[in-house]
Amino acid sequence: MKIIFTGDLFLGGDLLNKPTKEIVKFTSFEYADKRIVNLEQPISDNNLIADKCTLYTGSFAVNQLKQLKIDAVNLAHNHIQDKEKEGIRDTILHLNSSEIGHFGAGKDILEAKKPYYLTDNLCIIGYCDFGRSYLNQVQIATANKAGVNPLRYESVIDDLDQLPEDTKVILYFHWGKEHVWLPTAHDVELARKLLDNNKVSLILGMHCHRVQGYIIHNGKRAYMSLGNFLFPNFFITPPTQIAYPDIIPEKCTITRQYHSVARLTYKKWKTANRVSLTIEYDTETQSVKHIPVIQSDNEPKVEELTGFSKKLVILWIHFLTEMYKIPPNLYCLIENVNFFVVYKLWRFQIFMFYIRQRGFRHCIKNCSTFIRQIISKI
Known part of the structure; x- marks a missing residue:
């Protein structure tokens, strides 16, 4: 069985309430046996909005997921609470009613930690980092509160120990600093430590909004950041919340960053944020292959990179991958300078x-x- 894993997927902005059947066009995705994405939003029709940078859509997003033939979604990220705790519950109810799998967040910590099984002996568990200067607006699940599965080494090891001995796991991590090419030295070391565990088959990282390299350790890989898979352009209203204006001004300021604004602003992604990696995992051979794809600048459409652009991205990924092999102290210096x-x-x-x-x-x-x-x- 061949499974495709992607980076961040957002179904709002220019894609709000629009069909998605024909917008992702590359062979590996179309013919995959299963498709797993990082759903970077809650799905809720409630009127609650968190006091933070927000991403969300209504329940029509479930139809869009079905059109994309998505089998399961990761919910362990810093936007799942953007429609408050009720939005987390709404998201899970909508996914369950449409028979779309989910992992990484839940109505309580037990549900957030629950593995999603791809086969009888292969599962996925999602985690979101928290308490960092660069990743701190995160709602952690507890015994009686909805939220995400928290990312800490001890917690991951404890979860792995709960799995049957013959079970392998793919770890979905929401971690790291945004918009940088190099992950933190802490995350690089964490990935290596977890790859030493015999139950871990693969690690997939999200949140950075651009691709990073991958670690090869103990015969396995950790992709530090897959980037934005499908993340349409969208409007921002003051200070930093997503907006769906009834009337769009003829002249609207455009930004390529994500920040506070003084009036309605149209957010578009840079080229570096529109390139991502999709990962093809073969469950029979346990082989891993990455496929560079790109989202169009002016419309929500994803295609496989070809020609010189593809070679350039693969070369860049190879360069970043080699960076992880340099001595830790030197890497830490370069990462901080970056x-x-x-x-x-x-x-x-x-x-x-x-x-x-x-x-x-x-x-x-x-x-x-x-x-x-x-x-x-x-």
Whole structure:
């Protein structure tokens, strides 16, 4: 049996309430025996919206999943609570009623930890990291509260110990810093430690919104980030919430980042955020193959990369993979430099956006206020 795993899937924005049957076009996906995705949203028709950056859609998304022939979804991520705890329960009810499998979140910790079985002796368990400066708005499931399965080494090992001895597991992780090419040294080490466990067959990472390399250890792989598989462009309303305006202005500011805005703004992804890896796993041979795909810039449509673009992405993935082999101290230094440069550039691009949207005087005034606040604390 051949199973396709993908990165982030969002069914809102430009794809809201639209058919999805013909929008993913590549052979491995179409002819897979099973398709597993990271569903980066709750599915709920309630009127509750969390006070944070949000992603969500109504119940029509279930029809879209069925049209895409999705067999199961990962719910362990930082957006599952975007329609509050009721939205988590709604999501699970909608998926259950449509016979779509799910894992990684639940009405309580027992459901969140529950494995999803692909075969009699192969399952998936989903986890979401939390309590990090870069990943902290996460609702953890408890004995009596809905949420995600928390990612900690001890917790994963405990879950693995609960599985039958002959069972193998694929781990779906929502972790890491966004928009960087290199994962944290902590996550690299965690992946290696878990690949040492005989029950772990494969690790698949999400959240970064771009592809990263993969670790080869103990004859197995850990893909640190698969990137955005299908993530349509969408509108943002102040400060940072997704919007579905009834009337779209003729002139609307466009941003390629994700940040607070002063008025209705159209969010489009950069090329680096539209390239992703899909993973083909053969259950008989336990072989793993990655397939680079790309989402179109102006419409929610996914196709396999070909020609020079495909070769370039494969070469880049190979380079990132080799980076994980350098000594830990040197890797940590390079990873920190990468993070520093990427986020300084990101901040500069956001500042330039604010100048376009709010005007130069407003931005200078805000900068002056910020500097005075810093000086007053010295």
